[in-house]
Amino acid sequence: xxxxxxxxxxxxxxxxxxxxxxxxxxxxxxxxxxxxxxxxxxxxxxxxxxxxxxxxxxxxxxxxxxxxxxxxxxxxxxxxxxxxxxxxxxxxxxxxxxxxxxxxxxxxxxxxxxxxxxxxxxxxxxxxxxxxxxxxxxxxxxxxxxxxxxxxxxxxxxxxxxxxxxxxxxxxxxxxxxxxxxxxxxxxxxxxxxxxxxxxxxxxxxxxxxxxxxxxxxx
Numbered sequence: 702x703x704x705x706x707x708x709x710x711x712x713x714x715x716x717x718x719x720x721x722x723x724x725x726x727x728x729x730x731x732x733x734x735x736x737x738x739x740x741x742x743x744x745x746x747x748x749x750x751x752x753x754x755x756x757x758x759x760x761x762x763x764x765x766x767x768x769x770x771x772x773x774x775x776x777x778x779x780x781x782x783x784x785x786x787x788x789x790x791x792x793x794x795x796x797x798x799x800x801x802x803x804x805x806x807x808x809x810x811x812x813x814x815x816x817x818x819x820x821x822x823x824x825x826x827x828x829x830x831x832x833x834x835x836x837x838x839x840x841x842x843x844x845x846x847x848x849x850x851x852x853x854x855x856x857x858x859x860x861x862x863x864x865x866x867x868x869x870x871x872x873x874x875x876x877x878x879x880x881x882x883x884x885x886x887x888x889x890x891x892x893x894x895x896x897x898x899x900x901x902x903x904x905x906x907x908x909x910x911x912x913x914x915x916x917x918x919x920x
Contacts, residue, residue: 702725702727702781702804702908702909703782703802703803703804704781704782704783704784704803704804704805704807704905705783705784705787705805705879706718706783706784706785706786706807707807707809707872707875707876707879708808708810708811709811709813709816709865709872710816710820710855710861710864710865711811711815711816711817711819711820711823712811712816712890713809713811713894714786714809715731715785715786716894717897717898718731718783718785721898721901721902722782722783725781725905727778727780727781727782727783728772728773728775728777728783729782729783729785730769730772730773730778730782730784730785731785731786731787732768732785732787733786735768735772736754736760736765736768739768740754746764746768746771762790762792762793766796766797766800769784769787769797769800770800773800773801788875789871789872790871790874791874791875791878794875804884804908804912805884805886805904805905807886807887807888807901808876808886808887809887809888809897810887810888810889810890810891811890812891813862813865815891816861816865817861817862817865819834820856820861820864821856821858821861822836823853823856824838824841824850824852825850825851825852825853826843826846826848826849826850827848827849827850827851828846828847828848829846829848831843831844831846833850886904888900888901888904
């Protein structure tokens with residue numbers, strides 16, 4: 702099963718992706734996490750990405766796709782994988798389809814005003830990178846490692862609206878792209894995480910049934 706989760710900043714796609722990938726035993730692939738790992742390990746692709754990031758430039762599509770192509774060859778991807786927030790552009794979507802088929806794209810839709818509220822309450826651990834939200838966790842230190850929590854620069858109110866605007870400008874063409882291919886499914890993300898997850902599981906269970914039927918017919 703090969704999935705893509707789309708959603709604006711603060712839609713909860715990372716949380717949902719983590720739970721859904723765990724439920725099915727498939728790899729959860731976040732290009733942001735992947736970039737950071739490649740850079741930490743000093744791989745050729747990581748070094749190339751760091752060169753662009755250090756200059757304040759966007760990492761080129763060919764570098765991102767190179768990382769993705771390497772990642773999906775890993776052993777934990779044999780049962781399938783779930784892309785979290787990737788692709789971001791039509792060019793990336795075309796490149797992805799050249800190296801992997803996709804079974805379903807889930808778009809988690811949330812109104813802009815709710816996104817501002819959600820993102821502004823996020824906190825990150827300076828030590829282990831764990832994430833929290835002030836609505837559910839009131840301490841200023843991480844419960845996992847005890848390090849100090851902080852607000853990411855791109856989560857500060859003055860940048861949130863711009864992030865949403867940029868996302869909408871980049872992603873609307875992607876939504877149309879996958880809709881035209883019959884792959885897009887949209888869920889209402891302006892509800893509790895549990896309710897959103899129930900809706901996503903209803904979609905993925907239908908997909909699992911179709912994939913099993915396809916395998917049976919092939920045999």
